[in-house]
Amino acid sequence: MTKSAWLLAAALTVPLYGCPEPPEAAVEAPLRPVRIAVVANNGDVRERSFSGISQSTQESRMSFKVSGTIVELPVQVGDKLSPGDLIASLNPSSYELTVQQAEASLAQAQANQRNADANYKRVKGLYENNNASRNDLDGARANAESARAQVRSAAKTLEIAQLNRSYTRLTASADCSVAAVDVDLNENVNAGSQVARINCGAGIEISFGAPESLISGFEQGMPARVRFNAIPGREFPGEVTEVGIASGGSAATFPIVVALLELDRAVRPSMAAEVIFEFGSDQSDVRVIPASAVANDERGTFVYVAQPQAGGTAVIRRQAVQAGELTANGIEILSGLSEGDRVVTAGTSVVRDQQIVLLPQG
DSSP states (O other): OOHHHHHHHHHHHHHHHHSOOOOOOOOOOOOEEOEEEEOOOOTTEEEEEEEEEEEESSEEEEEOSSOEEEEEOOOOTTOEEOTTOEEEEEOOHHHHHHHHHHHHHHHHHHHHHHHHHHHHHHHHHHHHTTOSOHHHHHHHHHHHHHHHHHHHHHHHHHHHHHHHHHTTEEEOSSSEEEEEEOOOTTOEEOTTOEEEEEEOOSSEEEEEEEETTTGGGOOTTOEEEEEETTEEEEEEEEEEEEEOSSOOTTSSEEEEEEEESSOOTTOOTTOEEEEEEEEEOSOTTOEEEOGGGOEEETTEEEEEEEEEOTTSEEEEEEEEOEEEEEETTEEEEEESOOTTOEEEEEOTTTOOTTOEEEOOOO
16 A cells, blocks of 8 residues: 555544544433421410320229138129129138137137126225235236226227128229129139229219420319310310329329310210310410421431422522420421421432422422
C-alpha cells in the first residue's frame, strides 16, 4: 500500500473510534406522594378518655370466715337473692363438736366456781370465829376469784365456738343477684377464699386508673361521658364519685370511680367502658396532631413539615417539637408547631429533610 492510500484509510477510521456516542437522557425519579394534616387551633378544651370495667355500686365477693367442705350450694349465676337466702354452707360437724366441748368446759368451770365460792364462804365464817388463819382466808378468796375468771374464759370460748359454727352458713344480706360462683359441692375451701360474687346495688359505676400528671384535675362531682363497646352509638352521663389519694399497686396511677347518673337495662356489670372527660387547657399553643406524624431519633423528637410550592409539590423540612401526652384525638405538641403548618402523617419513614414531595390533590 502506498503512503497516500494508508493516510486515506486512517482518515476514514477516525470517526469510528475518536467520536464519543451521545449520552443517554437522564431519567428523573418520580416525586414521592405524602399524606399531610393541617395543624389547627384546638381551643381551650382537651378531651381525655380512659378505659375501665363497669361494676355494681355494691359488689361483694363472698367467702367463709372458716375452712371446711361445701355440702350445700343452692345458687347459680343469675339467681336473685333476698335477705337471708343461703348461698353456700360447710359441713358443720367439727364445729358442732367444738361447741359441745366448750359447753362442757363451761359447765365444769361453773361447778368449780360454786365449790370455790362455798369454800370461801366456809373459811370466812371460820376466820370470823378465830378458827381459821388469815392465810387460809386469802387462799380461799384467791381460789374463788380464779374460779370466776375460768368461768368467764370458758364462756368466751363457747361464744367463739358458736360464732365459728354460724360461719359455716353463707347468706345474702340484701336483695342481690349472683354474678359468679367459684366453687363446687364437696370442695374443700379455706377461710377467705372466694365462693361467689354477688351484685347488690342497683347502680353502675366504672373504675379506672388516672396518671399522676392528670390526677390534680379530678374532683368529686366532675361530669363525664361513658361509652360501652357492647352498646355502640350511645353515651351515658356520669360523674366522679371517688378520687384516689394514693397510687395503686406498682403503677403510677390513681384510682378513679365514675357512677352513671341514669339507670339503663342495657348496661350491666363487667362491660368494657370508655370514660371521657373534658379538661381546660392552660396552654393556648398546645396542638394535637396524629400520632403517626411524630418520630424520634438520636437527635430528639421531630415532625416533617411540608412547605407548599408551585405545581402541587412541597419541600420537606424537619421540625423539632416537644411532645406532650397521647390523647384520644392524637398526640399533644407543646411547642414547635404553629396553626396552619402541614405535617406529614404518612411516609415519614421514607422522606428526608429538604426533599421535594408531591402533595395530595383536592
